[in-house]
Amino acid sequence: MPDLRTVFRWIALLAASAFLAAALNLARFPAALLLGPMLVAIVFGIRGAGLALPRPLFLAAQAVIGCLVAHSITPEITRTIVDDAALICAAVCVTVLAGAILGIILTRLQILPGSTAAWGSAPGGAAAMVAMSEAYGSDPRLVAFMQYVRVAAVVLTASVVARFFVDGSALPAVAAAEPAPALSVLATLGIAALGAGLAMLLHIPAAALVGPMLLGAVLHTTGIASVSVPGALLDAAYAGIGWYVGLRFNRETLRAVWHALPGILVATVAIIVLCGSWAWGLTFLLPIDFLTAFLATSPGGLDSVAIIAVGSKADVSFVLGVQTLRLFTVLLTGPILARWIARAAPGPGA
Template sequence: MCDFPDRSRPKTLNPGSLLLNVSRYSRPRQWGLLLLLSAVLAFVFLSVHLPGALMLGPMVAAIVFGVSRSNIRVHRLPFGFSQGIVGCMVAQALTPSVLYAFWQRGLLFVSLVVAIIVFNCALGWLLSRSKIFPGTTAVWGLLPGAASSMVIMAEAYGADVRLVAFIQYLRVVMVGFLASGVAHFSLHHALPGKEFLWFPRFSPLELGETIAIVLAGMGIGSLFRIPGGMLLIPLIAGSVMQAAGMISIVLPGWLLAGAYLCIGWMVGLRFQRDVLLSVARLIPRTIVVLLVVIGFCGFLGFLLNRFLGVDPLTAYLATSPGGVDAVAIIAAAANVKIGFVMAMQLSRMMMVVLVGPVFSKWVANRVPATGV
């Protein structure tokens, strides 16, 4: 007697089975395909004049590979080097006049950053208390920055570490695309902030000095475990040494493009299929909550524009809730006051690193036990 398949019972469909599985390819082939897809998407974004295209294209490509079970990862050393390159890029824009303006408006920056931190922690506490997110996950996930510190502290409090990391990196992706979109459709985007030259003439000595600053930042930041040190140290050292006339920072386009590519891959590959499946039911509410956070920061940008006369695009990018490297890349490609943008972004980053974890811990301790 022949056995025939039982067609009376419907087959159970696994949503994950519908996605491509690229892990069957060798790692060199995965890197090659990722590079190809990144180049195609970057070209598409460049063709529509999307600011930050050289980062956003690779980021989208990496997300595609991440959800397709890719087992490749960006090593921390090239990522740290890329952050240092972005730090030097920002240092080029931090002229003495910009630093003086930052000193004059320091109280304003601190006030805005405190408002952002308080709002995010209060929102996290409310979401945790209302059980919209499990335990204290929202408290750690919504702080705008210091992602690695938040993940470590969240684990100590028994929060869902995967969800905390997902919220943190989804914020970076959403801010990156929304900021780029705003810049694209802004009336200011027609005049680029700086021409992007792939192969400019430069002094090999000056390029060597720039790379030496980046490598020194990597070494010091890693040795002393300074949060964000691989970006901050080259930024501070580069701006001080450039202002003193000791060096001239040189960043050819091909070097910047490589740094943008690496940062885009680092963020995108965080979106692994197993993580997305484990938090699938929370994705819609996470997007809504992050839009609320971005909207609040946009409101602060509106206040900057309304009462201080800061142009809308500069104000929006300045108050965007991270990541610093992504906003820096987008600001460099748009017609904005990048010094003002980065002064505000760095104020946020340093405040979040210094007081954010302590404040989040204080809030998490006040989440009722029934919400855990």
């Protein structure tokens, strides 16, 4: 059983998260229920609270978000990918290339080892990148820190950008306030469990999110089942993902990466600016708004970007089409890029 101090810390985390989320919601920030808990958890983690969200709860939160996304997906997502395939592939390639270039720079400057810099700079799902980096011999602590620093920065930046493109009626908390039929909720929970389970058995990347998203989208758009996520469950999923990301920041990790921290921060800002510039360029090539382009090219986690996209005026189909394609591209090309970037390391006499 957890000791009393741990219980009190969780209560304090919950209370502070609820307060900040409410304040951000009043300020009309999209994804306030993700952003508030994440920022509070970062403070708790760095101050040595010693808390960590169990991974099964994080996977459950991802499955709920997958069902939320499935509810928003229409057949247009397929048509969008087919109709704009060339530009979508270009958007994916630009982001992946930007991550590779930053990895090479970090390696050449000897800020990080080559393979660690490659996986840490890769703009894919943070959890998937950490898992694959460990399998390929990289330092998972450094990769996790780089990935979650970028996720936190992307969520914060995207929320600020979305704040100026969204009205108060589009916030997630408002959208989730409608009562959901009990049968529909049970069907949704079944889709979440079955989709995540099948995706894990098939070793699909980001299985807990992608499985329910794909299965739910098929069943929902064909009318076989109705996907409906109750507000309380959605709020808990938002907070769970925010806590999981935020609590990954702790004193031990900071000490381990202290020498690399300035380079990591500069690299994080650089890739966000590069992707933001490409997003601005896409608005001249496609009939999409800047928010949609920014979220589609954002080098953050698929789950967090999906939350912001669903809770704002963005074109969810386009955003998820680009993000999903990029995730699979990074997973397929990651080992090759890691070896390529590792070769960029200067020799002993350099």
